[in-house]
Amino acid sequence: MYPQLHIPDGFLSPQISLLLWVATAVLIGIAVRKTSRTDVRLIASQPILMGVLGAFIFAAQMFNFPVATGTSGHLLGGVLAGYLLGPWAGTIVMATVIGIQALLFQDGGLLVLGANIFIMGVIGTLGGSYLARGIGAVLGGSRSASILGAGAAAWLAVVAAAGFTTLLLGLSGTTDISVGLPAMLGVHALIGIGEALITVAALTFIAQTAPDILAGVSAPRKASPVRRLATGVAIAGVVATLASFFASADPDGLEAVAEELGFLDAGLSAPFELFPDYTIPGLDGTASTVVAGLLGVIVVIGVLLALGRLARSRAKS
Amino acid sequence: MEPRGVGRDARAAVITTLAFVTAVALLPPGSYLALLLAWLLLTFAGALVGISPGHLARRGLVALPFVVAAVPIIFLRNDELLWAGSVGPLTLQISGAGLRIALTALLKAWISVQASVLLLALASPPSIVTALRRMRLPDVISTSAGLTIRYLELLRDEARRMLRARTARSASPVGVGRERIGGTIAWRARTTGNLVGSLFLRAYSRAQRIEEAAASRGATGSLSVGTMPVADPRLTIKVVGVLVLVLVLTLAGALLPRL
Numbered sequence: 001m002y003p004q005l006h007i008p009d010g011f012l013s014p015q016i017s018l019l020l021w022v023a024t025a026v027l028i029g030i031a032v033r034k035t036s037r038t039d040v041r042l043i044a045s046q047p048i049l050m051g052v053l054g055a056f057i058f059a060a061q062m063f064n065f066p067v068a069t070g071t072s073g074h075l076l077g078g079v080l081a082g083y084l085l086g087p088w089a090g091t092i093v094m095a096t097v098i099g100i101q102a103l104l105f106q107d108g109g110l111l112v113l114g115a116n117i118f119i120m121g122v123i124g125t126l127g128g129s130y131l132a133r134g135i136g137a138v139l140g141g142s143r144s145a146s147i148l149g150a151g152a153a154a155w156l157a158v159v160a161a162a163g164f165t166t167l168l169l170g171l172s173g174t175t176d177i178s179v180g181l182p183a184m185l186g187v188h189a190l191i192g193i194g195e196a197l198i199t200v201a202a203l204t205f206i207a208q209t210a211p212d213i214l215a216g217v218s219a220p221r222k223a224s225p226v227r228r229l230a231t232g233v234a235i236a237g238v239v240a241t242l243a244s245f246f247a248s249a250d251p252d253g254l255e256a257v258a259e260e261l262g263f264l265d266a267g268l269s270a271p272f273e274l275f276p277d278y279t280i281p282g283l284d285g286t287a288s289t290v291v292a293g294l295l296g297v298i299v300v301i302g303v304l305l306a307l308g309r310l311a312r313s314r315a316k317s
Numbered sequence: 318m319e320p321r322g323v324g325r326d327a328r329a330a331v332i333t334t335l336a337f338v339t340a341v342a343l344l345p346p347g348s349y350l351a352l353l354l355a356w357l358l359l360t361f362a363g364a365l366v367g368i369s370p371g372h373l374a375r376r377g378l379v380a381l382p383f384v385v386a387a388v389p390i391i392f393l394r395n396d397e398l399l400w401a402g403s404v405g406p407l408t409l410q411i412s413g414a415g416l417r418i419a420l421t422a423l424l425k426a427w428i429s430v431q432a433s434v435l436l437l438a439l440a441s442p443p444s445i446v447t448a449l450r451r452m453r454l455p456d457v458i459s460t461s462a463g464l465t466i467r468y469l470e471l472l473r474d475e476a477r478r479m480l481r482a483r484t485a486r487s488a489s490p491v492g493v494g495r496e497r498i499g500g501t502i503a504w505r506a507r508t509t510g511n512l513v514g515s516l517f518l519r520a521y522s523r524a525q526r527i528e529e530a531a532a533s534r535g536a537t538g539s540l541s542v543g544t545m546p547v548a549d550p551r552l553t554i555k556v557v558g559v560l561v562l563v564l565v566l567t568l569a570g571a572l573l574p575r576l
Contacts, residue, residue, distance in 0.1 A: 008380035008383050009338050010421070010422045010423070010425025010428075011383060011387065017342065032457050036457060047457050047461045048464060048528045051461035051462070055472045058465065059469075059516060060516055063516075064509070065508065075509075084517065093465075096461055099462065103436075104437065104466070106433050109430075110429065111335075166386075169386055173390070175386050176389035180389055194506065197503065200510065201507040201508075201513070201514070202510040203514070209518060299353065307361060307369070311369040314364065315369075
């Protein structure tokens with residue numbers, strides 16, 4: 001069955017979900033504008049290329065390779081899509097893929113779709129692709145340099161996306177950042193290696209087999225030494241900021257944030273506190289929980305049976 | 318009732334699903350009764366179109382593994398301690414508040430997945446894309462989404478065949494305990510990358526053929542012309558109904574007792 005990669009509904013607070021929907025909508029709006037303005041390369045109709053390559057990314061995510069017993073490396077494809085289609089068109093393709101995964105495969109929720117697109121599309125594809133271009137330029141701007149840059153950026157994008165996911169979950173109060181962040185970053189540092197290796201191998205294959213397609217798609221840029229140095233410093237700055245950001249994820253540093261979040265929680269749930277500390281009358285807290293749980297289970301089983309019959313008779317007629 | 322109506326206006330179904338999922342997400346932690354109400358409404362709607370609640374419930378389980386993300390707070394929050402003690406060398410505590418948050422998130426995810434399963438049962442993927450286009454989704458996105466859906470199974474099938482061929486060439490683990498693996502990790506990754514690369518080339522040449530076919534029929538880049546179904550005449554009243562549903566669920570979250 002399809003693996004679950006994206007955040008489902010219920011794990012992010014509505015406020016954060018909506019905020020990221022807005023951010024995503026703005027960036028996708030820019031992407032749509034940029035894409036309809038850029039014109040086109042080998043294939044005259046960009047939506048057709050984008051649509052078919054969306055299906056390609058989807059299918060490419062099925063490819064995996066064994067790393068050790070039980071674990072495997074696989075591809076998410078953000079930087080690959082950005083390299084092949086350009087950062088903005090690649091972002092739209094990834095956003096479409098993530099949207100279809102949510103709607104058709106229930107991989108990732110609908111209210112949190114904005115967040116998922118932001119994580120994989122905006123950070124993983126848009127950010128990753130520009131990072132790839134930057135690293136490629138620093139490494140000398142040849143084709144192989146740009147492919148190496150894509151590999152490095154693919155690793156960084158996966159790790160950054162995982163870190164951002166954990167931060168969102170932490171801000172929503174659904175996870176503990178001090179434990180979740182190192183765990184997520186550790187796991188994704190490994191997943192990112194698989195991503196980077198496959199991205200480099202795939203691009204190398206395409207560059208060797210069909211150089212004309214890549215030449216039309218994203219010509220490597222030659223930059224002056226000064227520019228290369230400046231780009232290098234800028235990238236190092238971005239990476240160092242990210243690293244220090246994640247390195248400071250120790251419990252002490254996060255205590256303050258957590259406290260703030262506690263207040264945030266309290267403030268936000270205030271409108272619902274009409275009957276605080278309500279329990280079933282005559283029972284103490286624990287007992288009422290147990291009784292309510294049992295009642296819940298009984299009701300659920302009854303409903304399952306009754307509605308199951310209704311569904312069967314409806315399906316027959 | 319005709320399910321999965323192709324060429325029907327699916328806007329009401331799309332709006333209802335989004336509104337329902339939003340209303341469920343807005344419920345505060347611990348509002349199990351309101352979640353029960355939401356689930357009842359959902360399964361009732363499902364039963365009306367002939368989908369058994371058991372089927373929905375099973376499909377809802379796909380979101381289950383994600384609960385791992387919420388596990389730390391069960392042990393790391395310090396409020397409403399239900400239990401504290403040591404397991405071997407570890408001192409552990411279980412927080413009631415953390416448990417409530419994790420359980421609520423899990424139930425919300427489970428119910429929301431069922432809502433989108435129900436949407437898919439009511440509206441075909443192309444009709445969902447058409448509905449989104451009617452709701453002002455940019456043309457580039459709806460056209461490429463429509464094509465992605467159209468070519469999805471084709472390319473996935475191609476990928477499956479390539480994977481099977483790779484297995485036949487034994488670049489994957491073999492032996493009783495799958496202990497023999499060919500080559501180094503880098504070699505295996507390159508094998509896989511080559512597959513991805515050649516799948517890209519196949520997809521690219523397919524896109525070229527589609528483009529030629531479309532151009533020779535006079536298409537101008539957008540494939541979304543002339544396929545709009547008749548607008549749902551009762552859309553307004555349905556949307557009002559949806560707003561009432563959201564209000565009921567939100568009120569249920571506010572007024573029903575929470576544990």
